[in-house]
Amino acid sequence: MSLINIMKIKIIFLLSIILLSSCSEDYEYNENDFNLNGGIGRTNNFEHFGNTPLQLAVENNLISDDSSGVIQTALRLKSPYWIVSTVNGNIIRLNNNTADKYFKIDSSYVTATGMTADKNQNIYFIASDDRFYALSENLELKWIKDLPVRQSRALTYSDLLALDDCIYIGTNDGDIFKYDNEGNLKWSIKSSLAVVKSFSADSSGNIYSALTNNSFGANDSLICIDSGGNILWGKELTSTRILSSSVYSKGRIYVSGSYDTEDDRFGKTYCFDRNGNEIWNSQSSLPGKNVSVDNMGNCYVAGISSGVGEVKAGIFSFDKFGKESWKLYFGAAPISPLIISEKYLSLTSFTGDGAAYLIFRKSDGLLVKNHSLSNFPPLYLQPVVADDATIKLFGSSKLTNINFTQTSLNLF
Numbered sequence: 001m002s003l004i005n006i007m008k009i010k011i012i013f014l015l016s017i018i019l020l021s022s023c024s025e026d027y028e029y030n031e032n033d034f035n036l037n038g039g040i041g042r043t044n045n046f047e048h049f050g051n052t053p054l055q056l057a058v059e060n061n062l063i064s065d066d067s068s069g070v071i072q073t074a075l076r077l078k079s080p081y082w083i084v085s086t087v088n089g090n091i092i093r094l095n096n097n098t099a100d101k102y103f104k105i106d107s108s109y110v111t112a113t114g115m116t117a118d119k120n121q122n123i124y125f126i127a128s129d130d131r132f133y134a135l136s137e138n139l140e141l142k143w144i145k146d147l148p149v150r151q152s153r154a155l156t157y158s159d160l161l162a163l164d165d166c167i168y169i170g171t172n173d174g175d176i177f178k179y180d181n182e183g184n185l186k187w188s189i190k191s192s193l194a195v196v197k198s199f200s201a202d203s204s205g206n207i208y209s210a211l212t213n214n215s216f217g218a219n220d221s222l223i224c225i226d227s228g229g230n231i232l233w234g235k236e237l238t239s240t241r242i243l244s245s246s247v248y249s250k251g252r253i254y255v256s257g258s259y260d261t262e263d264d265r266f267g268k269t270y271c272f273d274r275n276g277n278e279i280w281n282s283q284s285s286l287p288g289k290n291v292s293v294d295n296m297g298n299c300y301v302a303g304i305s306s307g308v309g310e311v312k313a314g315i316f317s318f319d320k321f322g323k324e325s326w327k328l329y330f331g332a333a334p335i336s337p338l339i340i341s342e343k344y345l346s347l348t349s350f351t352g353d354g355a356a357y358l359i360f361r362k363s364d365g366l367l368v369k370n371h372s373l374s375n376f377p378p379l380y381l382q383p384v385v386a387d388d389a390t391i392k393l394f395g396s397s398k399l400t401n402i403n404f405t406q407t408s409l410n411l412f
Helices: 003-026
Strands: 056-061 081-085 090-095 098-104 123-126 131-135 141-146 166-170 175-180 185-190 207-212 221-225 231-236 240-242 247-249 252-260 265-273 278-284 288-293 299-304 313-318 324-330 344-351 354-361 367-372 379-385 391-395 400-405
Touching (some): 207 240, 221 252, 252 288, 252 299, 265 288, 265 299, 278 324
Antiparallel strands (some): 056 400, 123 131, 166 175, 207 221, 252 265, 265 278, 288 299, 299 313, 313 324, 391 400
């Protein structure tokens, strides 16, 4: 073989490696990332599963010694396992529809946070006794740690975030803690502002947290903290109350909320790069409550009216440049973030007839399915996605679940 041909082969090989690396970065999916809301980026993006089956809603009774309902969002582990926390203070591992492991929190305490699991499927949560728990995948107690927080009935916690070797915790009292997997406190940061419900991270271990005054018209902030606890940058958002959790996707960070002027209130969504530079901000007629981002950088914001009176909600779709692609208004209060599949968006909401699961076409927002949930037992209205693409809702008054199943929705 000639030297020229050998060089050509090497060049083709190198280009192939670069292309594969680029694709991996663009469409990264880690099967060992068990964090809620689509993983460490909190994108609510499940396009890697294709189209989730959404045609029929089917109730499954779960076999368990504890029949009480769930109190937090269910946690997906590797199939066929799920972790649920109940009103009776039990942590239960479900093997498909049957409970096979239990852990009981002492006394009358219950979980106070959205749970998480590390890559080895060890489970972490905070209970209402303000203590931090770690369980093995078989629900054996590994350790309990007292949190260095100010005791208050008003204290709430963020959903926990697990990275490879650590867990992050935030509070509405302005605390951000980093613990290692053995329960050792690595660092803490204190802010005068409250940490929003959940925060996101990138693959380098930087975390992105929205901090709020919990007041309309005030200046909320977005900060970036590295793995050593150093604040790399902070952005104050003028006259903006951040209502959404932060979302990280492919080098961009998104937040949304309410923007106030002297005589008006509307929504504003912000997009920053990893260095804190603003890429775009876009206005919407309703304050943004939740943000979801797809593989192409399209941003979907669920908004809701903040005033008194008839509920008005909307979905606002922005492309990667921040230009509005479409918007849709509907008379229901969105509860969950928008779950993204290959062709569809879906969320839970409250309508005039009760709870419902709404499904929209991603390309233009057309409502293609309205699943009434009023005929089912009361549900904890935060959907979760299994690794077979099935969407599930769990019961809040008794241990049951609703699966959206059967033929995949492909009407348009």
